[in-house]
Structures are given as C-alpha cells and as structure tokens.
Amino acid sequence: MPNAAPKPVIHIINGFMNENGGSEQEALHLAGLLRDRSELALWSSSSRFSRDLAQRYGIRRIGLRPGTRPEGGTFVFVGAHWRHTAWPYLVRAPRRLIYVFNTFHPKILSLTAAHPFMLRWPRTEYVAISDFQRSLLGVECEVQPSPIDIARFSPSPDPRPDNARPVIGRLSRDTTDKHDTDDIPLYRAWIEDGAEVRLQGATQFSAASGDALGAMLRMQILPEGAVPTVAFLRGLDIFYYRTGAHVETFGRVVLEAMACGLPVVCHRRGGYADWIRHGENGFLFDRSDEADQLVRTLLANAGLRKTIGERARATVETMYSAKAARERADFYLREPR
CATH class of the missing domain: 3.40.50 (Rossmann fold)
Structure with a gap:
C-alpha cells in the first residue's frame, strides 16, 4: 500500500x-x-x-x-x-x-x-x-x-417569553468609532415605547456622549466582553447595528446574531449586507427614520421577529x-x- x-x-x-x-x-x-x-x-x-x-x-x-x-x-x-x-x-x-x-x-x-x-x-x-x-x-x-462556529452560535434552547419586555441590543469592540451618535435619539425613542436597550462595548461611546446614554432608563451599557457573546445575543429580541467612522468589511457580530436566530436591523454600509436580503432574512437601512420604522415594526410583531430570525439562521447554516x-x-x- x-x-x-x-x-x-x-x-x-x-x-x-x-x-x-x-x-x-x-x-x-x-x-x-x-x-x-x-x-x-x-x-x-x-x-x-x-x-x-x-x-x-x-x-x-x-x-x-x-x-x-x-x-x-x-x-x-x-x-x-x-x-x-x-x-x-x-x-x-x-x-x-x-x-x-x-x-x-x-x-x-x-x-x-x-x-x-x-x-x-x-x-x-x-x-x-x-x-x-x-x-x-x-x-x-x-x-x-x-x-463562524454555528454550533456555538445558535438559537437559545429556551426562547424568551412572548410577553417579556422586548430587548434591542448590539455589541462590538469598546471604541467610539464603532458607534454612531445618530443612534442616541433612536435608543431614547425605543425605550420610551417600552423596550429595553442593551449595548455591550459602549462605555467609551457613553463617556464621549456626555453620559447621554447612561441617563436613560432601561439602558444597559456594558464594557467589551462583560457577558459572553452567545449569552448576550440570546438575551435579545432584535439585533441593531450601525457604526460611525469605522467601516465593517464583514461585521462578524451581525452574522453571529443571525446564527442565534435574531432578526437584524443594520445600516447598509458593511460587508454583512452581502448576505442580508432585505425583508426576507433581515433588514437594511440607509437613514435613521428607516431604522426607526423597521425596529418599531419588529417590536410590534413577535411573529415577524420569529420568522425573520428563522430565515437568518437558515442563511448562516448554508454559508x-x-x-x-x-x-x-x-x-x-x-x-x-
């Protein structure tokens, strides 16, 4: 032989x-x-x-x-x-x-x-x-x-209850260029409508905003890595993402959120947009008013969140x-x- x-x-x-x-x-x-x-x-x-x-x-x-x-x-x-x-x-x-x-x-x-x-x-x-x-x-x-390890990044075996307060969140490295100041009024509006907002990797951004973020009720600001990524994502209902000066040539965290079965609402400028089919397995926006409307639509419709999240998961399984x-x-x- x-x-x-x-x-x-x-x-x-x-x-x-x-x-x-x-x-x-x-x-x-x-x-x-x-x-x-x-x-x-x-x-x-x-x-x-x-x-x-x-x-x-x-x-x-x-x-x-x-x-x-x-x-x-x-x-x-x-x-x-x-x-x-x-x-x-x-x-x-x-x-x-x-x-x-x-x-x-x-x-x-x-x-x-x-x-x-x-x-x-x-x-x-x-x-x-x-x-x-x-x-x-x-x-x-x-x-x-x-x-991405899609066996590790997967939907939670214990889905969040339908009657739980919806949670919008994102995570990234803890640098200011990973955030956009135009998102601050959006976070405020979504909180006023009854949602919670969780930002991991946002302590520098919060400090640079003059603590405009920290003053909001139901806003959780965490340092980078405070909660393991999978656990953090599984605690969300909607994943929202836009960066400031930083350009995401891929945006791994967006695909990780999709792997966890989350509906994603993302700014169109980024490599992740290559795999998001708007309205089918996620949502893309160009302007803040578009982002606001997309998130509000998802907040009002748990069934839509579930459907889009399942399609997002199917996309990464193929990838x-x-x-x-x-x-x-x-x-x-x-x-x-």
Missing part, C-alpha cells in the same frame, strides 16, 4: 492580542478548519500577544532564533503583515503567501503586494471577507466569509455548512499555481 501524501505545512500568523477581537477569532476559526488536514502552526507577530490565548491554543511568539519562526510551507497572515521586521530574512521562503484582509487599510496593499528583492517570496494571494471589501480594495481576491467550510479550506491546502 503506497504511503499517504504528506500533509501541507501551514503557518497562521496573527497578533493574537485580544481574545474578543474579530481578527483573532478569524485566525482561530481558520485554524480549526485546517488542523486535521495540515501540519499547522500558530504564530503571534506581536510582543503584546495574549499569553492566555498562547497557552490555550499553542501559539508561539515569532523570534529570530531557529525554531522560533515559521519555515517554508504556506504562510497565512490574518490581519498582520511582514514588513519592517527582521525575521522574514532568516526563514526558508514560503511556497505560498496568503494575506487575509479582514479590515480595510489601503496602505497595507502597498506593504504586502511587493516584497524586497532579497526575500524572493512568491506573489501575495489575497483573501477578502466580502464582495463589499473586494470592491473597496480593487484587487483580485478570493472571497470567503469570516468563519457555514460542513461542505462549504471544506471547500473554503481547500483554497489554503492546494499546491502553488
């Missing part, structure tokens, strides 16, 4: 600084897809890496000594890049070089597209996480949605089926072209 072909060697490189960060979660989920089909290693490119993450997932900090740096195989950079560091000049060149663009920083294109001659690395292959992002980048890309995940993983495992 012939020997089985050796597994491809894959190195996933990320800062691994923040357990709640979308970039870190994407790198870890990608590792989960590839672990059984490759010789896999996880590397941190940052001196500020999380030692807790490193211990749990076997992540190594890249160094200059042999054995402390990736060698050969396929290098997959997820939200990190290789410029302005010394270690790339010391390693055996990768056979493939893949950069997963999980945010939008145009200057990184110039940093990653061309390499110093001495490296003799292969051309960079790009992976975008939405068609929205690919159009922003304007380069040839493989498009793969950011991976993240075992077959779809395997096909996406095939991209990283193939031979250089």
Whole structure:
C-alpha cells in the first residue's frame, strides 16, 4: 500500500492580542478548519500577544532564533503583515503567501503586494471577507466569509417569553468609532415605547456622549466582553447595528446574531449586507427614520421577529455548512499555481 501524501505545512500568523477581537477569532476559526488536514502552526507577530490565548491554543511568539519562526510551507497572515521586521530574512521562503484582509487599510496593499528583492517570496494571494471589501480594495481576491462556529452560535434552547419586555441590543469592540451618535435619539425613542436597550462595548461611546446614554432608563451599557457573546445575543429580541467612522468589511457580530436566530436591523454600509436580503432574512437601512420604522415594526410583531430570525439562521447554516467550510479550506491546502 503506497504511503499517504504528506500533509501541507501551514503557518497562521496573527497578533493574537485580544481574545474578543474579530481578527483573532478569524485566525482561530481558520485554524480549526485546517488542523486535521495540515501540519499547522500558530504564530503571534506581536510582543503584546495574549499569553492566555498562547497557552490555550499553542501559539508561539515569532523570534529570530531557529525554531522560533515559521519555515517554508504556506504562510497565512490574518490581519498582520511582514514588513519592517527582521525575521522574514532568516526563514526558508514560503511556497505560498496568503494575506487575509479582514479590515480595510489601503496602505497595507502597498506593504504586502511587493516584497524586497532579497526575500524572493512568491506573489501575495489575497483573501477578502466580502464582495463589499473586494470592491473597496480593487484587487483580485478570493472571497470567503469570516468563519463562524454555528454550533456555538445558535438559537437559545429556551426562547424568551412572548410577553417579556422586548430587548434591542448590539455589541462590538469598546471604541467610539464603532458607534454612531445618530443612534442616541433612536435608543431614547425605543425605550420610551417600552423596550429595553442593551449595548455591550459602549462605555467609551457613553463617556464621549456626555453620559447621554447612561441617563436613560432601561439602558444597559456594558464594557467589551462583560457577558459572553452567545449569552448576550440570546438575551435579545432584535439585533441593531450601525457604526460611525469605522467601516465593517464583514461585521462578524451581525452574522453571529443571525446564527442565534435574531432578526437584524443594520445600516447598509458593511460587508454583512452581502448576505442580508432585505425583508426576507433581515433588514437594511440607509437613514435613521428607516431604522426607526423597521425596529418599531419588529417590536410590534413577535411573529415577524420569529420568522425573520428563522430565515437568518437558515442563511448562516448554508454559508457555514460542513461542505462549504471544506471547500473554503481547500483554497489554503492546494499546491502553488
């Protein structure tokens, strides 16, 4: 019987600084897809890496000594890049070089597209996480949605009672650019109509608003990571999302909310909009008055919330089926072209 072909060697490189960060979660989920089909290693490119993450997932900090740096195989950079560091000049060149663009920083294109001659690395292959992002980048890309564990992100086994006070909520990193000040009067109006509003990752936004948020009754403002994401989402009836200066090239949390069977009401500017079919599995808006009307319609109709939430869940089940995940993983495992 012939020997089985050796597994491809894959190195996933990320800062691994923040357990709640979308970039870190994407790198870890990608590792989960590839672990059984490759010789896999996880590397941190940052001196500020999380030692807790490193211990749990076997992540190594890249160094200059042999054995402390990736060698050969396929290098997959997820939200990190290789410029302005010394270690790339010391390693055996990768056979493939893949950069997963999980945010939008145009200057990184110039940093990653061309390499110093001495490296003799292969051309960079790009992976975008939405068609929205690919159009922003304007380069040839493989498009793969950011991976989500839909077994973990799933509807609550104990649905909220129909007569419970409806809860509108959202979560994100705790930065002001993840929020829009135009949402403050919307939150106030929905609370006045009898709803509760919960914002996780909004303490900086609240402080910047002069505590206009904290003064509202039935408004819960939590720091980032205060409640585990799945538990937080399962406590909502409607997921609402709009950002300020920050542009979501994917918006993982929106798809996680859909996976939990929530109806989502989201600003149209974001990569998540590629998968939301307005009025069928979620809702998209351009203006605040549209957002207000959509949320009020859902608040008044528990049956509609249930129907849209079920369709949202069906959408992510198709996106993240075992077959779809395997096909996406095939991209990283193939031979250089």
